[in-house]
Amino acid sequence: MNMGSKSLNLSEGRLAQILAEKITALQVFLDGSEDNKTLIKLMEGLYPSEIAYLIQHLSEDHRHQCVMRLKDQFNAEILLFLSPSLRREVTNCFDISELSKILMHLESDDALIILRDLEEGQHQEVLRYFPSEKSRFFSERLRYPQYTASGLMQSEVLVFPDHWKVFQALEHMRSCHTPRFYDVFVVDASRRFLGAIELSTFVKCQEQETLSEIMTRNVHAIPMDWRQEEITFMFRLYELISAPVIDTASRIIGVITVDDVMRVIEDKVAEDFMHLGGIHASDFHETVRKTSLGRLHWLMITVIDVILISLVIQYFEAVLYFKQGLTVLMPIAAAMGGNSGMQAATVAIRALTTRDLNTLNMVRFLWKEVSVSWFNGGLFGLGLGGLAFLWFKDVRVALVLGGAVLFNMLWAGIAGTLFPIGIARLSGDPALSSGPLLTTTTDVLGYGLFLGLSYLVFRL
Amino acid sequence: MNMGSKSLNLSEGRLAQILAEKITALQVFLDGSEDNKTLIKLMEGLYPSEIAYLIQHLSEDHRHQCVMRLKDQFNAEILLFLSPSLRREVTNCFDISELSKILMHLESDDALIILRDLEEGQHQEVLRYFPSEKSRFFSERLRYPQYTASGLMQSEVLVFPDHWKVFQALEHMRSCHTPRFYDVFVVDASRRFLGAIELSTFVKCQEQETLSEIMTRNVHAIPMDWRQEEITFMFRLYELISAPVIDTASRIIGVITVDDVMRVIEDKVAEDFMHLGGIHASDFHETVRKTSLGRLHWLMITVIDVILISLVIQYFEAVLYFKQGLTVLMPIAAAMGGNSGMQAATVAIRALTTRDLNTLNMVRFLWKEVSVSWFNGGLFGLGLGGLAFLWFKDVRVALVLGGAVLFNMLWAGIAGTLFPIGIARLSGDPALSSGPLLTTTTDVLGYGLFLGLSYLVFRL
Incomplete structure (x- = not known):
């Protein structure tokens, strides 16, 4: 981080300025060079969100060219950070088999966001390229109402039996690959939710302690049919970072994390803002x-x-x-x-x-x-x-x-x-x-x- | 959680309904009983945010009565969840020594929010009741510009030398009380920021691994003079949960967490919304x-x-x-x-x-x-x-x-x-x-x- 630079553009800030420089560099490169390897290298150090930001700022021509040239290395997470209309524009650069290949690497809640955005017929086709188990899973998830807990949650969730000891939980965590998590959820033999342990509390526990002894009971769980307004209200009220989603038998079926909730909160108030100004949704990126x-x-x-x-x-x-x-x-x-x-x-x-x-x-x-x-x-x-x-x-x-x-x-x-x-x-x-x-x-x-x-x- | 209830009030949701029942019970109790012990018991199971929600819904008379009767057990965190005008109304129920006593238990960033809300003379007086070290700390912090990283951060932050092993870090964590944390920050001998380890990665590490080997380098740190718009942009761009705040010599001086950022984002778009409607800030709770x-x-x-x-x-x-x-x-x-x-x-x-x-x-x-x-x-x-x-x-x-x-x-x-x-x-x-x-x-x-x-x- 260059702390010495004092020539900040005060109205836009340092971060936007760095990105602006990258956009200019990218535009020059796209016009001047056919060298795909250098382009891929140029993008390698960047986060998907940064690449999305760059793509969003290109003209339609440049954007199309850039996506086509990055195609083989395209990280599907980039799609998540694009505005809906640009997302559709970019996914149209891929054929169905290519699309299904890149979507397969996403976490379940993220893949769902993209799948939902595709046209009805299209997402059936994409799913046909998925392994049959995954395809069934997504077909099922796509049937859940989008704006409820079950539509919002991520299915990848770590749960541990209450009789386990801390070291057993740790061993299990080490053995499997899961997305980032913030709370340890404890369940009974039928996977019914019993309690949670904040990760920063969990790390402090001794290896021989039993989960049922250290967990907090009466923690908030989200019934799968709750609407998203209800969920954001709950996250705000209890300052949650993550919360389990439960079915009607109190079994954990997924987890909702703060980043999903932030997106919902911001979308909602932005939508209200647009409506007050006489617009249905921001058309900033529309033609x-x-x-x-x-x-x-x-x-x-x-x-x-x-x-x-x-x-x-x-x-x-x-x-x-x-x-x-x-x-x-x-x-x-x-x-x-x-x-x-x-x-x-x-x-x-x-x-x-x-x-x-x-x-x-x-x-x-x-x-x-x-x-x-x-x-x-x-x-x-x-x-x-x-x-x-x-x-x-x-x-x-x-x-x-x-x-x-x-x-x-x-x-x-x-x-x-x-x-x-x-x-x-x-x-x-x-x-x-x-x-x-x-x-x-x-x-x-x-x-x-x-x-x-x-x-x-x-x-x- | 009562999963059986199907009589949801669809437009307000189950959570609001539960809270509404509590408000009604509280109103009845305040009118009918002088028994403070029962009142305190009534409140004991509730989160500070829930109590704030209840207080916010009472009439001015009821509110005053309720606060006065809870005074001895008043959790200062409640203040954080009140709208600014009600916060002032409630803090006015306390005299300076009482106020300083309840504020002392808050985390530094939260205490600062309340202190900043007091009138100029008043917060000097409150600080006089603090232990001298704490008082100096807050006087210093109050001088930082409110809307920058240094004004927003929490000073309580765990940092670990890069040559430490995982077990040493764990021992240290166990020995000290800190607020909830989500990332482990690694520094060199002069407390300069080197890298971070997500907590869910950290728990999976072996005890004998060295922090410098497992940390991620080039993680985003926030210069202390960055404005809050810049910080929210960064959190959104990189989907951060927490990020260290550094001084001009790259030394970690605090941490900003996602809940602070959420509050800033929501306040900002709510402010824009009000401005578009011709109001300076929501006057919902004003006289x-x-x-x-x-x-x-x-x-x-x-x-x-x-x-x-x-x-x-x-x-x-x-x-x-x-x-x-x-x-x-x-x-x-x-x-x-x-x-x-x-x-x-x-x-x-x-x-x-x-x-x-x-x-x-x-x-x-x-x-x-x-x-x-x-x-x-x-x-x-x-x-x-x-x-x-x-x-x-x-x-x-x-x-x-x-x-x-x-x-x-x-x-x-x-x-x-x-x-x-x-x-x-x-x-x-x-x-x-x-x-x-x-x-x-x-x-x-x-x-x-x-x-x-x-x-x-x-x-x-």
């Missing part, structure tokens, strides 16, 4: 075509919203000719309501995801948001009403604007809380649907209230 | 007063936005009397631009955080967004222009609306990409400032384009 099409959905909803606004304005249009200034102030109540509603909805959506918001405190939270809306609605109703008075010297204009702002912000606070909660109750995704619903109602109500109140004040 | 005040900032920006819109409308107001229908269509271009701009900005902000977007592919990404905007802008410009024609039977109205939509969406795509990148370059927070800037420009431009084009078409 122009797919990106454009993927964004139409939300823009279509905006069209419905603006058509509704137009209809509201048309309905009340006549009143705008009665009093100068009304047209100028027309969009204000809708904008204030929309933004204050999104504030309430954002807090509610996040709190639903982290499970801070639930049946127990729903009413208290709604009540609080109503109070906040009264306060902020009152404040901005007064302020904007006051401004309107100074501008147009007409107390009726001030009253109309102030009233519309107050009531729309009040509605925004209530809807911004109730929509996410209601959608979650109906097993929908609050982050996805709350925004459009909320914006449409605050827009329609914002214009409707302002113009409707104007009509009452100026025409009746 | 009405603090919530209302905390949201004013963003609403004030909305006020500036609507005032600008009003001025634009006023400037062009005369044209609205020339052609019926213009008023009705006025808000459309602004809304379409605002939403398509937020789509581009959302993808850019997230990609900046995950470092998918950087100097290397900036131009390519901008170019892609411009193409997407042309496509979608053209599509919706045509569609909405067509609708306007059907509605008002005037091709000039259709041209004005279509043009305004197209050009505003084009601007939105460019600005939605350039604002986040530019703000990140200036070391600002793209998630915080992109939204307001973007919305204000698309609003002003949306109204300006529509009314300006109308002026050109209908009055000149």
Whole structure:
């Protein structure tokens, strides 16, 4: 590690800078040399994640060229670190027999991630190249629901009978190859889960101690049908590094580790983030075509919203000719309501995801948001009403604007809380649907209230 | 674990349901009984995180009562799992000497989290009750910048000289109490970092092997001044569980573990989420007063936005009397631009955080967004222009609306990409400032384009 370098690119950091240099070197190499051996050597010292990062930054041409030239030495773990759309692009460079050959070396949970990403027919074909036992295993695993413990777990798990002594466990560990593990799981004669020993505690034990004496009982195990939200909640609550997955008879059938959970947590909050911004999933790595099409959905909803606004304005249009200034102030109540509603909805959506918001405190939270809306609605109703008075010297204009702002912000606070909660109750995704619903109602109500109140004040 | 229960509350899950039952029991108990011993017993079987979850769900009165009654047995780890505002509320139940007594039992990185949360004067006072060595240690640590490796690390770290044999390391581990660890770090005579051994590899080694022979060299170490974004990027890239923190002479001074990193990652994306929704940080646990005040900032920006819109409308107001229908269509271009701009900005902000977007592919990404905007802008410009024609039977109205939509969406795509990148370059927070800037420009431009084009078409 070069500690002497002080010329850090502060906004991107040292690590990204090192990778950037490698990308540039790779691009130059791909353009200038046909020498595959040097290319393979260039990649040899790198982690699969680093190679994925490099590949992700290449142009489509370079990427294809690079993958084709590395083909014989391609480490399937690279696929895991690619974004889904690039993963599909890269797997398409391989034919079925090549693909099955590289996938065979992956841990079971990782191989499943790639297999699930293939098209339906394709993964059946890949499995045909697997040894029959492995093929049966994966066919079985692919049938488990993806977003549950059984879909997420890794089948390679070390378990030890409770009557074993520490040295027996150690001998067994030495004799078999398993992926990295963090806890020692102890089972009874029927493989039923009894307890766990953290590895850093286990190493300190004397060779003659019996596992049942040193294990911690009442450790958390994950029923195989638990959904991933439940699992992340559990890992967070108990700060777990790994946890066994059990079937309905409490037998250990796999293990879930913290890296799987981190991926789920991050994917979930990133997904919420995208939904709040009006996108289904990040299209950063997608083509122009797919990106454009993927964004139409939300823009279509905006069209419905603006058509509704137009209809509201048309309905009340006549009143705008009665009093100068009304047209100028027309969009204000809708904008204030929309933004204050999104504030309430954002807090509610996040709190639903982290499970801070639930049946127990729903009413208290709604009540609080109503109070906040009264306060902020009152404040901005007064302020904007006051401004309107100074501008147009007409107390009726001030009253109309102030009233519309107050009531729309009040509605925004209530809807911004109730929509996410209601959608979650109906097993929908609050982050996805709350925004459009909320914006449409605050827009329609914002214009409707302002113009409707104007009509009452100026025409009746 | 009760595997028989099938009456799961599907939207909240079994774990939350169990906790909910405990909360209800606790509320009933707090109201009905003065018996502190039973209360302490009730809490004894629970993890600190569970107690924090329960406390978080109580009303302020109940919470205060509960903390006061548990005071003598209060486990400081509970504080770590509370949201910052509730943490302050709970620590205020303790006087300084009580607080220092409970904090003394925490691991160094955890104690620091609590100490940093106290007011300036307060943590000096707490430290005065610590043994002098510990007090000096924490004063020193508090001076490290919070968001760097040195602020994040845990000082308790086991290191072993490279010439030691496995059994010597084991003996040493047994003799000292350290927090859970996942890797064995190997150093030279001056404590300089040489390599690491994953614990699950270490347990498999023979007692007589020398550490320098079994360790992995070129393992990633974190320079103490690295910022947390850099550290999370590194953990993600190399799927690390723990990594040593080194000073400028490569000596190990601490360790960062995956749970710290998970917290940072989740906090960061949750923060981005809040910023996108117009909130500084989640105010879920804040009082009405603090919530209302905390949201004013963003609403004030909305006020500036609507005032600008009003001025634009006023400037062009005369044209609205020339052609019926213009008023009705006025808000459309602004809304379409605002939403398509937020789509581009959302993808850019997230990609900046995950470092998918950087100097290397900036131009390519901008170019892609411009193409997407042309496509979608053209599509919706045509569609909405067509609708306007059907509605008002005037091709000039259709041209004005279509043009305004197209050009505003084009601007939105460019600005939605350039604002986040530019703000990140200036070391600002793209998630915080992109939204307001973007919305204000698309609003002003949306109204300006529509009314300006109308002026050109209908009055000149």
